[in-house]
Amino acid sequence: MAAIVQFENVGLRYGHGEEVLRDVSFALAPGAFCFLTGASGAGKTSLLRLLYLAQRPSRGVMRLFGIDMLTLPRAQAPSIRRRVGVVYQDFRLIPHLSVADNIALPLRIADAAEADVAEAVGEMLAWVGLTHRAQARPATLSGGEQQRVAIARAVIARPDILLADEPTGNVDDAMADRLVQLFASLNRLGTTVVVATHDAQLIARVPGAQMMRIAAGHVTAPRVQRA
Structure with a gap:
């Protein structure tokens, strides 16, 4: 099975500075669930930026x-x-839009029919347990609710890859469990999931997940795992 993600001796520098990622080589098989770990400043976010083509x-x-x-x-x-969904650490919800409209945004950008948008948003609201908050504004939501809106927005267009940057950094243990269950359910449907985290308890909730560790811009990763 061909890798869905493949890096070979990748380096990344911003401007004329030193490389923040050095000789990074790894591969992910379709349907993998991978944790990217490392200390703050090690390069996790930079690697994610490459994966969602921001860099x-x-x-x-x-x-x-x-x-x-x-x-x-x-x-x-x-x-x-469009084949890569992203759950940002700071959520990046649009403050003047309702929960429903935030979730709908990727489909509307893609010019989906409004009837299809409404149906998909309804499904996503039910999936993340926020049907009752459909018309609320982001400022009125808890951190866990905002995170679930961000997840719903990231996956409504059915991406092949889902990236999440420290998704449990602003939630309690019970909500962290719920978020991991959402990621796991997506993964069972075939989505390749990459979660950047330093939370050892979060990693323990997904036994058998692939692990990559990053330190000083270098990544230690196993060979491709078959889905």
Whole structure:
């Protein structure tokens, strides 16, 4: 089975500074569940930025879905980016939009029919347990509720890869359990999930998950695991 993500000797630097990622090589099989661990400042967020195409590598080979991202024409990047869902550490919800409209945003950007949007949003609200908060504004939500809205928005377009940056950093243990269950349910449906975290308890909740550790810009990772 071909890897859905493949890095070969990838380096990343911002501007003319030193490399923040160095000689990174790893691969993920379709349907993998992977934890990316490391201390604050080790490079987890930079690696995620590469994965959701917010940044291009400075060197090396980076393939998503078998496509070389270094040679990909910029005009084709949006179509690849739509296959990657992202749950940001700071949620990035639009404050003047309701919960329902925040979740609907990726579909509306893609010009989906409004009837299809309404149906999909209803399904997502039920899945994350927020049907009763559909018309609420983000400022009125708890941290756990905002995180669930962010997850629903990230997956409503059915991405092939879901990335989550410290998803349990602002929630209690009970909510962390619920979030992990949401990620696991997506993974069982075939979504490749990558969670950046330093939370050992969170990692323990998903036995058998693939592990990658990053320190000083270097990644230690096992070989491709078959789904």
